[in-house]
Amino acid sequence: MSSTKEISDGSTTPDEPETPLPDNKLEAHPTETPIGPPPDGGFAAWLQVLGAFFLFFNSWGIVNTFGVYQSFYQSSLLKSRKSSDISWIGTFGAFLLVSLSIVSGPIFDRGYVRSLVVVGSFFTVFGLMMTSLSTEYYQLFLAQGVCVGIGGGLLFLPAVAIVSTYFSTRRGIAIGITAAGGSIGSVLYPIIFRKLQPQIGFAWTTRIIAFIALATLSVSAAIIKSRLPPPKQARAMLDMNALKSTPFVLFSFGMFLVFAGLYIPIFYIIVYAQRHANVESDMSFYLLSILNGASVFGRILPGILADKFGAMNALTGVTILAAIFAYAWIAIDNLAGLIVFAIIYGFLSGAVVSLPPQVIVKLVPDMRLVGTWMGMGLCFAALGILIGSPIAGTIVDIATGHFSHMLILSGSFSMAGGIVFVIVRFVYLK
Numbered sequence: 165m166s167s168t169k170e171i172s173d174g175s176t177t178p179d180e181p182e183t184p185l186p187d188n189k190l191e192a193h194p195t196e197t198p199i200g201p202p203p204d205g206g207f208a209a210w211l212q213v214l215g216a217f218f219l220f221f222n223s224w225g226i227v228n229t230f231g232v233y234q235s236f237y238q239s240s241l242l243k244s245r246k247s248s249d250i251s252w253i254g255t256f257g258a259f260l261l262v263s264l265s266i267v268s269g270p271i272f273d274r275g276y277v278r279s280l281v282v283v284g285s286f287f288t289v290f291g292l293m294m295t296s297l298s299t300e301y302y303q304l305f306l307a308q309g310v311c312v313g314i315g316g317g318l319l320f321l322p323a324v325a326i327v328s329t330y331f332s333t334r335r336g337i338a339i340g341i342t343a344a345g346g347s348i349g350s351v352l353y354p355i356i357f358r359k360l361q362p363q364i365g366f367a368w369t370t371r372i373i374a375f376i377a378l379a380t381l382s383v384s385a386a387i388i389k390s391r392l393p394p395p396k397q398a399r400a401m402l403d404m405n406a407l408k409s410t411p412f413v414l415f416s417f418g419m420f421l422v423f424a425g426l427y428i429p430i431f432y433i434i435v436y437a438q439r440h441a442n443v444e445s446d447m448s449f450y451l452l453s454i455l456n457g458a459s460v461f462g463r464i465l466p467g468i469l470a471d472k473f474g475a476m477n478a479l480t481g482v483t484i485l486a487a488i489f490a491y492a493w494i495a496i497d498n499l500a501g502l503i504v505f506a507i508i509y510g511f512l513s514g515a516v517v518s519l520p521p522q523v524i525v526k527l528v529p530d531m532r533l534v535g536t537w538m539g540m541g542l543c544f545a546a547l548g549i550l551i552g553s554p555i556a557g558t559i560v561d562i563a564t565g566h567f568s569h570m571l572i573l574s575g576s577f578s579m580a581g582g583i584v585f586v587i588v589r590f591v592y593l594k
Contacts, residue, residue, distance in 0.1 A: 200392070202332045209330040209386065213338055215384040217345035219281065219323035222288055222377045223316035224517070225349015227261055228430060229373075230254030230454045232354040233308070235434045241366065242301055247435065252432060253305050256555040257313035262423075263546030264317025269325070269539025270401045273532060278391045279320050285381035286319030287311055292374035293473025296367040299338055319381075321542070322388065325535045326520040329391045336522055337477065341343030347463055347510075350456035358449045358479025393458035403536045411592035412527045412537070416544040418584030419520055424548035425577025426513055428556045428570060429490060433506065435560075438569050443499050451502055455510035467522075475522035476589045478515070485580040486512040490575035494568050520545070526593075552577060 203209045230253070236241075237250045268280050291311030298304045323342055331338040353373055360369040406412050433455060435447035462482075470478040489509050496505055521538055528537040556570045 180583065187539060191380040202330050202335075204330075204332050204334055205228045208389075209338075209377035211387050212330050212389065213342055213389040215281075215386075216327050216342040218380040218384045219284075219319045219348035219388075220274075220343055220345035222285075223261055223319040223323065223383055224346030225353055225375075226288070226292075226312060226377070226454055227254065227258045227316060228350030228452075229353040231309075231431055231434050232357050232449055234431060235438070235449070236357075236361065237304070238435065241299070242304070246512070246557070247299055247560055249301065251557040253309040255427075256309040257304070257316065259546045259550040260310065260313030260429065261320050262542045262549060263544075264314065265321040265539035267401070267547075268318050268321045268540065269535035272322050272325050272390075272535035275390050275583075277326060277388055278385065280318050280322050281381070281388050283384045284315045285378070286315070287318065288315030288381065289374050289378045291315055291569055292370055292377060294369035296374070299370060305337035309559060316421065319384075321535060322486050323540055324386060325538055326390070328521065328525050328534055333485055335525065336466070336467035336469075336471035337468075339522060340518055342465040343402065343463040343514070344460045344496060346517070347456050347460040347514055348458070354449065354453050354456070355427065358446075365489065367501055380459075389514075402532055402540060404578045406540050407535050409527065411588050412541065414438040414584060414588050414592070415520075415523060415527065417547040418539045418581045418588065419541065420548040420578050420581070422486075422516060422548065422581030423545040425490065425553035425574040425581070426486065426516055426552075426572035427549055428514065429493065429509055430554055431553045431555065432560070432567070432570065433502070437499070437502055440567055441497050441499065441502060443502065447499060451506050454503060455506040455513075458510030459506045459514025459517075462511035463518040466519060470519060474593075475519055475526060476585070476593055479519040479523060480582060480585040480589055482512050482515040482519070483573060483578060483585055486516055486579035487575045490571060490578055490591075493574075494571045548577070 234247075234250055234254060234317055237245070237253075238247060242250055267355050268284075271280055291307050291314075292310060294307035295304060298307050302436070323345075326338060327342050328335060351581065353376075356373060356376075360372060430452070433451050434448050437443035437451055438445060443451075466478045466482060486509065487514065491511075493505055496502055522540050524538050525531075526536060528534050552574075556573060558572045559573065560567060
């Protein structure tokens with residue numbers, strides 16, 4: 165089929181058939197009907213981008229809002245709990261959001277994309293409503309961590325995978341626009357929480373967020389449509405051939421390392437600003453929105469570069485830069501520095517989140533397996549998210565509020581992942 169293929173310098177060239185890497189040794193599916201090339205544009209394709217945009221808006225957008233909830237819980241609702249305990253709520257939600265791709269991927273490949281969107285929307289809205297009624301730690305963990313996390317996990321992968329099947333040479337910019345929905349959601353939702361919570365309380369503020377999610381997800385459910393026909397024969401939930409692909413396994417391990425460190429600054433920037441830099445409460449809340457706002461551009465502009473120079477090249481560069489700036493955060497102890505950091509790190513983190521699916525699309529030998537391979541790869545990223553922030557919270561608790569060791573951990577995880585990406589790029593994608 166018509167697509168793009170990464171060549172020796174990392175750039176892309178259109179209209180060449182997608183083929184597996186030499187060591188993949190994967191079989192095609194000759195008994196199934198051949199599929200035509202992606203339309204790479206047109207009303208139907210861009211309509212899917214709109215639907216997927218709102219899926220990101222209410223999956224990553226809500227997960228990345230947890231920083232304001234963490235600060236509120238620590239200062240009010242759960243002030244008797246440790247920072248590491250509270251961080252488990254947001255961390256477990258993010259873990260489920262990414263790890264459930266291993267389930268939603270094969271379901272997507274079987275043609276049930278709208279069912280995923282409907283069920284995921286229910287869990288997201290229901291979880292937020294239950295969060296609004298919660299007053300105890302275990303209630304918040306089940307509602308916001310588990311239920312909302314499941315909802316996001318059923319919404320996230322379809323958002324990326326559906327766009328990948330409609331675009332080829334413009335896939336990077338299309339996925340970038342889609343992923344920007346997560347950034348815009350994570351800008352607007354914290355501002356809504358911060359503005360409304362003092363006036364109408366935690367419960368009704370969270371309900372209003374749930375109503376916004378319901379309205380926007382209804383748009384996605386109405387317009388999302390699978391382009392590829394479902395397979396004639398049922399497939400396993402896992403494609404074990406993926407684990408025989410050395411570049412895929414190495415890339416997945418790199419994602420595990422990167423995502424272990426990536427979300428530590430996002431979850432802790434508000435607490436850091438208040439405790440270490442003595443930033444006033446009102447302004448510290450806006451740091452998260454500034455960070456997430458910058459990630460809008462980080463999800464779109466690197467997508468354009470990925471179309472021109474190769475997704476692996478772009479991802480490797482932004483990952484190493486994100487690690488460097490995580491280290492640099494150690495020296496920042498004032499509001500001006502934190503604003504600059506939030507802008508730069510927000511841009512880089514947005515790129516790191518949006519580019520991996522484009523790399524996985526390059527590694528998969530058959531677009532009818534794209535959901536399955538994405539799910540398997542993103543499961544590694546989910547494990548990284550699961551361990552990173554709680555370890556960081558424990559370090560902060562042990563160090564009685566000192567953050568330098570936590571920031572070293574964040575930068576080291578990301579740098580290690582960047583080194584693995586360099587190996588994949590220059591050893592296996594030559």
